[in-house]
Amino acid sequence: MSLVSSLSLLLTVLGAGPASVKVPARVDTPVESRARSSREWKPCGHTPVLLKDINPGSAGSEPRYLVHGDRVLFFNADDGAHGRELWKSSGTGGAGTFLVKDIRPGGESSDPHSLIEVGDRLFFSADDGMHGRELWVSDDTPAGTHMVKDILPGAEGAISSPDSITFLPVGGFVYFGVYDPARGAALWRSDGTEEGTVVVKDYYGLHNSFSVTPGTEGPDGSIYYSTNIDYIVTLWRLGPGGDTVALDSVGNGSFYGFTWLGDVLVYVRQYDGPEAVLARTEGTPETTYDLYDFGRLSGVAESPRDLTRLGGKVYFGAGDLPTGGELERGAELWRTNGTRAGTGMVKDIVPGPESSSPRYLQVLGGRLFFAAEDAGAGRELWVSDGTAKGTRLFKDIEPGTGSSSPQDLLATEDWLFFTAETTGHGREVWVSDGTVAGTVQLDDIAPGPASVLRPFDPAWFTRSGWDVFFAANDGVHGTELWAVPFRPEDECRSSH
DSSP states (O other): OHHHHHHHHEEEEEEEEOOOOOOOOOOOOHHHHHHHHHHOOEESSSOEEEEEEESSTTTTTEEEEOOOOOOOEEEEEESSSOOOEEEEOOTTTOOEEEEEEEESSSSOOOOOOEEEEEEEEEEEEEEEEEOOOEEEEESSSSSSOOOEOSSSSTTTSSSGGGGGOOOOTOOOOOOOEEETTEEEEEEEEOOOTTTOOOEEOEEEEEEEEEEOOOOOOOOSSSSEEEEEEETEEEEEHHHETEEEEEEEEEETOOEEEEEEEEEEEEEEEOOOOOOOEEEEESSSSGGGGGEEEEEEETOOOOOOOOEEETTTEEEEEEEOOOTTTEEEEEEEEEEESSSSSOOOOEEOOSOOOOOOEEEEEETTTTTEEEEETTTTTTEEEEESSSSSSEEEEEESSSTTTTOOOOOOEEETTTTTEEEEETTTTEEEEEEESSSTTTTTEESSSSSSHHHTTTTTEEEEEETTTTEEEEEEEEESSSSSEEEEEEHHHHHHHHHO
16 A cells, blocks of 8 residues: 555544644543443544653653553653653643652752552652652642652662662552661552551561562452562562462562463563573462473573463463574464463464564454564564464565564554654654554654654653653654544544
8 A cells, every 4th residue: 555545544544633632621520431431532633743842952851651640641851951850741632741840959850760650649759869769659739749758768768779669559559669778678568648658578687688579469459579688589479468478489580571360470480691481370389380481491592571461361472492402483472371281382473493573562452463573574563363373464564574663562442553664754653443454654753864863762652541642753852742632533523
């Protein structure tokens, strides 16, 4: 299909409309929310909207860590005057895009990290320049944005670095780990108040207790977390009654990819190196065992990644076991139903030791979409129904052996948003309604060569309210906050 035909089809599918569709901010009642969830959603028009030139000029504010909040999007950005601070946006409708609070006054940055919504509040870590990096909370107002508790008094703070903290939301609380150099590590919990921020389980007094990292919540409200004590990482279950049980351990490795299949937790045990094991547990040592060993003996296989549930199975990309010192099969699409017998490769897309390297797995309309590579079409958009026969190239976006290299896939309301790179356009925003004909590029954000100079933009696709937000660089304003209006179909029409 020609570019002209594709754009014509896009206008038909999306409906032509203004670049920026202004819709009054509104708060849905539960009845309205249920009614709207049954209506057909769609992008309104075909033109992405620059929401605000936060850092005027070509430098850009570099928005990061976009997260859905209560009727608003939260993110951090640097406007060139206040440093990197907490911002909010109501998108293409509502009040606009604003700095929430200059947490560290002046040009230095508080650098908000690990943003997560719990109820109607945002939890995050920040450094105000006086207390070090600590736990903060925000209701999207300056007065309601404050440090929760000075957990570890002093200039260093309780959180050693921006990337060292993980917040797990459970029942109106956030769980997180803190390391006190004088005592050790502990699992904490907070309800957003100073008095409600307390230790749940401590490992004080244990020699060199380095960290506690929350992982996932169980169906019964239990907490799964890991500890690193003397370079031995242990996976624990904290029951609703406060009892703890050790489930698994690895020397100086990690646990990740926690995905639930009913009462079965599937996860990855990563060793100190490239080797990894897919494992499962039902919360007891007796039900915890390995499902598949990916290169444990040679350390040359590719670890499982992008674990994604579809129906009664978990799908992921991974490299196979070695045979004769070489990979029998490269990194391909795998699945598991939580049993050893039900764990195996879906399809060897690139036969032999070469890899198709599936990435960015997303579920749309009961199918799995992902980026993968084969010799004939390059790296393109693939689809799978979970069977070898039903795993196929979905669309050769950059025809021939060249690659469009789809990235940052986001599935929402029966639509797929992603980026792809094509000749003459560079990397731009694409959408798909789940059909080949309905998989098309939106209007160029950076026309022509300007897009090629920023191969990793756009990024951070996040659905919030009536928009899909992302960060992008149009070659003029630097990397700033953009959005595609995304609403129930009748709201798109009524807003024109």
